[in-house]
Structure formats: structure tokens, C-alpha cells
Amino acid sequence: MSLTSTKAQLIHVLADQESKVVALSGKWGTGKSHLWRQVKEASKDEKIKGALYVSLFGLSSIEQVKLKIVQSAIPSADRHPTWWDNAKKGWAAASKVLESVHKGFSALNEIALLAVPSILKDRVIVIDDIERKHQKLSVDEVLGFVDEFTQQHGARIILILNSDELSDPALWDTFREKVIDQEIRLDTSPAEAFDIAVSLVSSVYADRIRATVEGCGVTNIRIICKILRAVKRILEGQVLLPDDVLARVVPSTVLLSAIYYRGFDDGPDFDYVLNGSGEDWSDWGKKEDELDEEGRRRAQWRLKLRQLGIHGSDEYERLVVDYLKSGLLDVTEVTKLVARYATAAESMRMHRLRDQLYEHINWHHKMTDADLVAEAKSLVTLVHHLDAPNLYRTMRCGLGADRRQAGRRSYGGPLDRRVPAELALPGRWQ
Structure with a gap:
């Protein structure tokens, strides 16, 4: 109950x-x-x-x-x-x-x-x-x-x-x-546990932390309190952070803290998160029943990280892990990374919107083609922020029908949607 x-x-x-x-x-x-x-x-x-x-x-x-x-x-x-x-x-x-x-x-x-x-x-x-x-x-x-x-x-x-x-x-x-x-x-429930924890340890980032805590299914109040303190310590002194920067740093900080404090069962480990979200290309192209137990676990973790809005890692995640393990924090390095993210806020928004569109194409069957086209058009003015590998991945994996088929083979099948022709945006994406 x-x-x-x-x-x-x-x-x-x-x-x-x-x-x-x-x-x-x-x-x-x-x-x-x-x-x-x-x-x-x-x-x-x-x-x-x-x-x-x-x-x-x-x-x-x-x-x-x-x-x-x-x-x-x-x-x-x-x-x-x-x-x-x-x-x-x-x-x-x-x-x-x-x-x-x-x-x-x-x-x-x-x-x-x-x-x-x-x-x-x-x-x-x-x-x-x-x-x-x-x-x-x-x-x-x-x-x-x-x-x-x-x-x-x-x-x-x-x-x-x-x-x-x-x-x-x-x-x-x-x-x-x-x-x-x-x-x-x-x-x-995670929501009830978070309500109790945040009454004990307040946080200006409570709403964003709550989303990841609930996404991870953490119900241990003591652990949620530790997560709140970890986020507060790491981002202490960072003021007026843009939403895109918060969307970049808060979910991974919460996830890594939950991993360290053993806040949820059968979750990824540090190595998985730090090594490019555990990409293992040997899994791609395989049907679900062709994956071994470890492969199915990685597939579940990939899905979980996408749901949490975590699509990669860099120096920031390594800094968080070092802090959790040692208790020592390089405040200067945190400030430099946050400043870099703030400068690149528009680029980060591009990546976030791209990932959101990818998610909607593959998994949100109730969204109409017109909705998807509108989302895709919003990326046009930001597309210059994508480097060549990410642009290719966006074209092939986010907006192409062949990505839909690859997803079907790897995850047991996202929804069978015909990708609207407008989403290919051939004149702008090539």
C-alpha cells in the first residue's frame, strides 16, 4: 500500500x-x-x-x-x-x-x-x-x-x-x-518518498531532481536525501543556470548518485554511463530473442537513459563520479564546465530537440504526422550546431525509416509508423 x-x-x-x-x-x-x-x-x-x-x-x-x-x-x-x-x-x-x-x-x-x-x-x-x-x-x-x-x-x-x-x-x-x-x-511510491526527502533537504532544483528520481524508481528516503545533498554540493555557487544547462547536468548527477548509493535495482553501473552510455554495436541488427542476457540488460539500460534525457557523457560525468567516490570536488572545473554548457546552450537545445524528435517518431504513435513535421521544422534553424557524425546519425537514425527497422530488430520493435516524407527534409539535411 x-x-x-x-x-x-x-x-x-x-x-x-x-x-x-x-x-x-x-x-x-x-x-x-x-x-x-x-x-x-x-x-x-x-x-x-x-x-x-x-x-x-x-x-x-x-x-x-x-x-x-x-x-x-x-x-x-x-x-x-x-x-x-x-x-x-x-x-x-x-x-x-x-x-x-x-x-x-x-x-x-x-x-x-x-x-x-x-x-x-x-x-x-x-x-x-x-x-x-x-x-x-x-x-x-x-x-x-x-x-x-x-x-x-x-x-x-x-x-x-x-x-x-x-x-x-x-x-x-x-x-x-x-x-x-x-x-x-x-x-x-517514488513520489511520496521524494516529498518526504525534500522536506528534510531542500533544493532549488527539486522539480528537476524529482523527475529523475521518479524515473529511476528510487523509494529509499535516506538515499534521496543523499542525492539532494550531492546535487546541491556539486552545483553550489552556480546561479541562474539556463534550462538547457540544467537539463544537461541534473539528470546525470541524480542517476550517478542513485547508482553510487544503490538506490535502485538492476540499474547500470558507472562504466556503462561513462563509456558513451554503454554503446555496444554488436547488439545492433539483432532481434530481441537473439540477444543474450547481458545484451537485453544493455537494451533496457539504453531505453532507461533515453527516458531520463541522458544521451551521452563527458568530463562532467567523470567529475561527478570522482566526487562521489572521494568526497573531493573540483569546484573550479565544475564552474568551467557549466560555463561551457551555458555558452553552448543553443547547441544543447538542438541536441535535446533532436533526441525528443527521435523519441516521438519511434515511440509516440498518437502524435500525428503534422506534429512530427512541426517538430522537425523547429530544428532547421539550429541544424548548424550538429557536427558531421551527429548530422549523419540524425538523418539515418532519427529521421529515416531504416532507423525504425533497426530499432525493431534491437528492441523488439518501436511502433510501426510511416515516417512522413517531409521529415526527410532532403534539401536541408544533405
């Missing part, structure tokens, strides 16, 4: 007092903890608003878990004085029992551990980062703790976890059947 629908479902489930153990699962970094905080802050239920929180990150024993919960309970004492008075009575009684057994049991930790049932009685407890616990702390210990405190002490437990990362999925499935009353899975 999306973030919005998952939030509504979680609120509904929490209102059902019979649901003692609720699991909120989803991929890492997709906003599960963020969603819980929103629900907690907006809730009118005092128990939900006073929920205790513990992260299992690095914890190696159930005793450490209990002590963490005790520590999280203390700051809430002023907000819930009645509950705290009852807890202190239980704690005092536990202290006397221990000391009556043996003076050596007066240590604070031991008293606190015995007082845990009093502290957790009838409380809502959020247990986060189960998959990041220490390997010494087993899943069955955690879920045994959950079962004990819900059944014997009236507690309600909310588990926040990335179930894909649990070390023992089979054991988790068993406890899902025996312990968990309701499980809600969060499937955050």
Missing part, C-alpha cells in the same frame, strides 16, 4: 484494542518510522501518544532491550504522572524483594530489570530495527518477549521492520502466524 493508504490502515488497526501485536513492514528507508511518528503525533489516544520506543540496532541480549525501554520511559514521566507513580511503587517493591534476598542485588540495572513489568504494564511499545539487531539476539527471543508482555502485562507491541532483511525468514513466518495479530506492508 502507498504511504497515504498505509497510514489510514495503521490508524484503523491501532483503534482495534484486540490487535495486541501489529507489524509495520516494508523495504529499508521507505518511511516506516516516519509514518509511525506521524500517526503518534496526530493520535488522540493517550496510550498511543505516550508510546515507548526502542531500536534493536546493535543490541545483543533481551536484557539490553529491557534496559533501553526503561531509559525511554523515564523522559515521559512528567507527561504521565499517574502512570509513573504506579511504576515507582512497583519498582520500590522490586527493590525491597531483591535486597531482602541478597545485598548484592541492589545494582541499578538488576532493579530496573525486575521493574520492567511494572513499567511496561498496559503500555504501547514500538520495537524498531529488528533486522539490525546483533546476531546474538535471536528473533525467537524478541518475539518471546513480545508474547510475554502482551499476554501477561497487557502491553501492545508495534514492530517496525524490514522483513526482507531478517536473518531467519522461516522463523519469522512461524511467529507471524502465532504472535502477530495484524501486519501492514508499506510500499512507498
Whole structure:
């Protein structure tokens, strides 16, 4: 479910007092903890608003878990004085029992551990980062703790976890059947993840970054925040950049950052992007079923890069990769490259419009011939910006029927459109 629908479902489930153990699962970094905080802050239920929180990150024993919960309970004492008075009575009684057994049991930790049932009685407890616990702390210990405190002490437990990362999925499935009353899975969309990330890390290039983030399908909020910071750092100090320059530098910066931070599955690597978008002419002329697995993957990557508006690479992409790997940025070189792109803005517009026309001819079957002719005519006054190889490629691959056939052989077939005769523009393109 999306973030919005998952939030509504979680609120509904929490209102059902019979649901003692609720699991909120989803991929890492997709906003599960963020969603819980929103629900907690907006809730009118005092128990939900006073929920205790513990992260299992690095914890190696159930005793450490209990002590963490005790520590999280203390700051809430002023907000819930009645509950705290009852807890202190239980704690005092536990202290006397221990000391009556043996003076050596007066240590604070031991008293606190015995007082845990009093502290957790009838409380809502959020247990986060189960998959990041220490390997010494087993899943069955955690879920045994959950079962004990819900059944014997009236507690309600909310588990926040990335179930894909649990070390023992089979054991988790068993406890899902025996312990968990309701499980809600969060499937955050790239748009929702970006909205959260940009509220944490603002950017003047947010709209352009959003388009590439969504095109790459990145849903990890932490990674999107890193992408926003990377773009901000690299383009810091560059003011009033023309749209054509932004269209040139932002998509590749976002893509390379997403690759480095592992923001999407089965995407290209640095070498593919840096080496002319991975052109491998051995693929051309082959039908889709003639391509090997690697060839089909390259074909998918080529299509993805075209959709993102990335049609090549130069020194700028290498500079971005160097920055991502080392953390060191040559600001002077960035300024020189951006200035060069600004000077060549008209040429860049020519290449962008050419690529757009190519895309429309091959893949947008609803566009009329008149629309395509109008687009082609807009290139006439800019055609002097094309060098000989690009002019030949435009004539042969962008505007020629033979390119349509080559595309059919390589990609399984763009739409079978008759290219209007006007698009050949024989007097102007030769």
C-alpha cells in the first residue's frame, strides 16, 4: 500500500484494542518510522501518544532491550504522572524483594530489570530495527518477549521492520502466524518518498531532481536525501543556470548518485554511463530473442537513459563520479564546465530537440504526422550546431525509416509508423 493508504490502515488497526501485536513492514528507508511518528503525533489516544520506543540496532541480549525501554520511559514521566507513580511503587517493591534476598542485588540495572513489568504494564511499545539487531539476539527471543508482555502485562507491541532483511525468514513466518495479530506492508511510491526527502533537504532544483528520481524508481528516503545533498554540493555557487544547462547536468548527477548509493535495482553501473552510455554495436541488427542476457540488460539500460534525457557523457560525468567516490570536488572545473554548457546552450537545445524528435517518431504513435513535421521544422534553424557524425546519425537514425527497422530488430520493435516524407527534409539535411 502507498504511504497515504498505509497510514489510514495503521490508524484503523491501532483503534482495534484486540490487535495486541501489529507489524509495520516494508523495504529499508521507505518511511516506516516516519509514518509511525506521524500517526503518534496526530493520535488522540493517550496510550498511543505516550508510546515507548526502542531500536534493536546493535543490541545483543533481551536484557539490553529491557534496559533501553526503561531509559525511554523515564523522559515521559512528567507527561504521565499517574502512570509513573504506579511504576515507582512497583519498582520500590522490586527493590525491597531483591535486597531482602541478597545485598548484592541492589545494582541499578538488576532493579530496573525486575521493574520492567511494572513499567511496561498496559503500555504501547514500538520495537524498531529488528533486522539490525546483533546476531546474538535471536528473533525467537524478541518475539518471546513480545508474547510475554502482551499476554501477561497487557502491553501492545508495534514492530517496525524490514522483513526482507531478517536473518531467519522461516522463523519469522512461524511467529507471524502465532504472535502477530495484524501486519501492514508499506510500499512507498517514488513520489511520496521524494516529498518526504525534500522536506528534510531542500533544493532549488527539486522539480528537476524529482523527475529523475521518479524515473529511476528510487523509494529509499535516506538515499534521496543523499542525492539532494550531492546535487546541491556539486552545483553550489552556480546561479541562474539556463534550462538547457540544467537539463544537461541534473539528470546525470541524480542517476550517478542513485547508482553510487544503490538506490535502485538492476540499474547500470558507472562504466556503462561513462563509456558513451554503454554503446555496444554488436547488439545492433539483432532481434530481441537473439540477444543474450547481458545484451537485453544493455537494451533496457539504453531505453532507461533515453527516458531520463541522458544521451551521452563527458568530463562532467567523470567529475561527478570522482566526487562521489572521494568526497573531493573540483569546484573550479565544475564552474568551467557549466560555463561551457551555458555558452553552448543553443547547441544543447538542438541536441535535446533532436533526441525528443527521435523519441516521438519511434515511440509516440498518437502524435500525428503534422506534429512530427512541426517538430522537425523547429530544428532547421539550429541544424548548424550538429557536427558531421551527429548530422549523419540524425538523418539515418532519427529521421529515416531504416532507423525504425533497426530499432525493431534491437528492441523488439518501436511502433510501426510511416515516417512522413517531409521529415526527410532532403534539401536541408544533405
